[in-house]
Amino acid sequence: MANILVVDDELGIRELLFEILNDEGHAVELAENAARARELRLAARPDLVLLDIWMPDTDGVSLLKEWAAGGLLTMPVIMMSGHATIETAVEATRIGAMAFLEKPITLQKLLQTVQKGLTRVVARPAASAKSDPALPAASEPLLDATPHLVGARAADDESGTQRFDFDAPLREARDAFEKAYFEFHLNQENGSMTRVAEKTGLERTHLYRKLKQLGVDLNKSKRVGE
Structure with missing residues (x-):
């Protein structure tokens, strides 16, 4: 206890x-x-x-x-x-x-x-x-x-956590977090861009640009509701 x-x-x-x-x-x-x-x-x-x-x-x-x-x-x-x-x-x-x-x-x-x-x-x-x-x-x-x-979630981390390099420049650390953040929500919403946009508070067009900029692989998701 x-x-x-x-x-x-x-x-x-x-x-x-x-x-x-x-x-x-x-x-x-x-x-x-x-x-x-x-x-x-x-x-x-x-x-x-x-x-x-x-x-x-x-x-x-x-x-x-x-x-x-x-x-x-x-x-x-x-x-x-x-x-x-x-x-x-x-x-x-x-x-x-x-x-x-x-x-x-x-x-x-x-x-x-x-x-x-x-x-x-x-x-x-x-x-x-x-x-x-x-x-x-x-x-x-x-x-x-x-x-x-x-x-x-990291693919090789069974604990369900993602570790980040806090010695990296702020921009790189922020990009790494954002990529993991969006990958997590895409996984949670089974690839539904509509639900991810609602959950993250972004417009779909902005979300698409952001994911492309971060290098998020949308092919790994079941892109539902597009």
């Missing part, structure tokens, strides 16, 4: 995530804004945080950056949003977020990502057990430092 902190300004989402994670045997704390999240981060010392990006007082990326700067990013943080841009997702993972989940979040994807985050936590050495458990040991990273975005 893990202690999980859910930070989201939407009551319905907080309650839903609480029910799901609680049913899995986890202890769940809920925060409706960044101020409450700060309090629970220090009081509850969560093993993992689910953090919404868009919140009224302080947005999730700013809170993530604050924790990273203050040495408090000692647990996996999974970002959530239904309206985040690619640049926002990339920025969050650069700061230290473990993963990004797009709303609405499927039950399977939620549980898989949470489990992956919890297994990434490395046990502290016995020598550091007497130190403040909220702080990492100087030479012992608590997390796998390789960030990834959840939702884009």
Whole structure:
């Protein structure tokens, strides 16, 4: 059982995530804004945080950056949003977020990502057990430092995640993410350009140009509804 902190300004989402994670045997704390999240981060010392990006007082990326700067990013943080841009997702993972989940979040994807985050936590050495458990040991990273975005499936990755090269120039990293993003949605919608256009918020003509520019192979998809 893990202690999980859910930070989201939407009551319905907080309650839903609480029910799901609680049913899995986890202890769940809920925060409706960044101020409450700060309090629970220090009081509850969560093993993992689910953090919404868009919140009224302080947005999730700013809170993530604050924790990273203050040495408090000692647990996996999974970002959530239904309206985040690619640049926002990339920025969050650069700061230290473990993963990004797009709303609405499927039950399977939620549980898989949470489990992956919890297994990434490395046990502290016995020598550091007497130190403040909220702080990492100087030479012992608590997390796998390789960030990834959840939702884009790689053909050779059974975990359902796509890894990206964060040492690449921003344009190349963004193009890689966009290509994986559109390939994922094409696969989810069985190649239907109409449904992918609706899901991604693009006009079909713009979508076609974008896919061609990114080198997405449409022959791999069942182009339904064209």
